[in-house]
Amino acid sequence: MNKENGIPKKSKIDRASDFKISRMKPKIKATNPHKHDEYHELIYLTKGAGFHTIDLESYQIETPSLFLVKAGEVHYWEFTEKPDGFVVIFKSNFLAHLASKATYTSFNQISNRYFPVQQPKRFPFSSLFELMESEYNNVSDSSTRIIASSLELILTQMVRLSKWNRQSREDPQQKLVNQFQELLDNHITEHHLVKDYAGLLNISPKYLNEISKKATGQTASDLIAETLILEAQRQLLYSSQNISEIGYTLGFSSPSHFIKYFKTKVGTTPEQYRTSKVTDISSSP
Numbered sequence: 001m002n003k004e005n006g007i008p009k010k011s012k013i014d015r016a017s018d019f020k021i022s023r024m025k026p027k028i029k030a031t032n033p034h035k036h037d038e039y040h041e042l043i044y045l046t047k048g049a050g051f052h053t054i055d056l057e058s059y060q061i062e063t064p065s066l067f068l069v070k071a072g073e074v075h076y077w078e079f080t081e082k083p084d085g086f087v088v089i090f091k092s093n094f095l096a097h098l099a100s101k102a103t104y105t106s107f108n109q110i111s112n113r114y115f116p117v118q119q120p121k122r123f124p125f126s127s128l129f130e131l132m133e134s135e136y137n138n139v140s141d142s143s144t145r146i147i148a149s150s151l152e153l154i155l156t157q158m159v160r161l162s163k164w165n166r167q168s169r170e171d172p173q174q175k176l177v178n179q180f181q182e183l184l185d186n187h188i189t190e191h192h193l194v195k196d197y198a199g200l201l202n203i204s205p206k207y208l209n210e211i212s213k214k215a216t217g218q219t220a221s222d223l224i225a226e227t228l229i230l231e232a233q234r235q236l237l238y239s240s241q242n243i244s245e246i247g248y249t250l251g252f253s254s255p256s257h258f259i260k261y262f263k264t265k266v267g268t269t270p271e272q273y274r275t276s277k278v279t280d281i282s283s284s285p
Contacts, residue, residue, distance in 0.1 A: 006235065006238075006245075007033070007074060007235065009034060010034045010036055011036065013039055015038075018039075019089070019147060020088070020089040020090075021086060021087070021132050022086070022087050023085070023087075024087060025083075026084060027079075027082065028079050028081065030078045031076045033075070033238040034238075035072060035074045035234075036069070037071055039071055039090060039091045039092075040069065040070050041087060041088070041089055042066065042068055042069075042090070042151075042154070043088075044064070044065075044066050044086045044126075045063050045064060045085040046063055046064050046126065047063055047081070047082065047085065048079055048081050048084060048085070049062075049063075049080050050078045050080040051077075052114075053075060054073055054114075056233055057114075059114040065117055066115035066154075068112070068115070073113075085129075086129040086133065088132065088151070090151070097144055097145070098148055098151070098155075103152050103155055103156055103159075106159045107155055110155075112158075112161070115162065128150045129150075135150075176211055177211055177215040180212065183197055183200055184224065188250075188251075191251075194209060205220070209221065225265060228250065229266060231250060232246065232262055233266075233273070236270055236273055243258070243274075246258070
């Protein structure tokens, strides 16, 4: 494990690999807050109890259930019963193996992180994870195709469970918005203005605001602010940097500018937010 910007970062996959599946370790163990910048994690739990915190949301574990932790998100476990299930690790480029481009678009738009499986017999989650595990451990010429097809079925069902129902998934405007959101994830500490992202997309700021509003209900400037505040909250909760250091890390010209911006958006100063939330985390069940 190493640290970047004060937040511990774990890597559980070889740099040259883009997919991995393994079993959950059957241990009652709390993990420290950490993130995975290079890949996404999909966890399917069939047994276990406790809590799973992803960024700013804590979920009580009920089984069977699915959790999705996207690259860059901070998470940690607090198990009170031994877990059982699977952990799938995949990089974004593995999604290129999916048969449908619509599934890739859908994955980018999934906002849910917790998916309780109400009726497991209606969809073969366990069988699909077992199939991926078997193909991963016994590689053949068709293994990648079988694994990708299984993952695609699971992701498609997750989209259904999340009740995400956007229209025009293959619409050119939607594709631009998807690209914009990916740019936000990668460049939020460098660019805070709509014109910066519009320039990267070769469109006008006005048009970016318009298509963003149409696709998400929020303007591009709203999404920039939301992403910037989320990253600030991550840093405040999970890094040991002081307020000034966090402000500079996030691209603010001065600590006072960062404090003023944060208070305007959140309603408290960064220091007040850190104090109150860290207290909440330390006293959680």
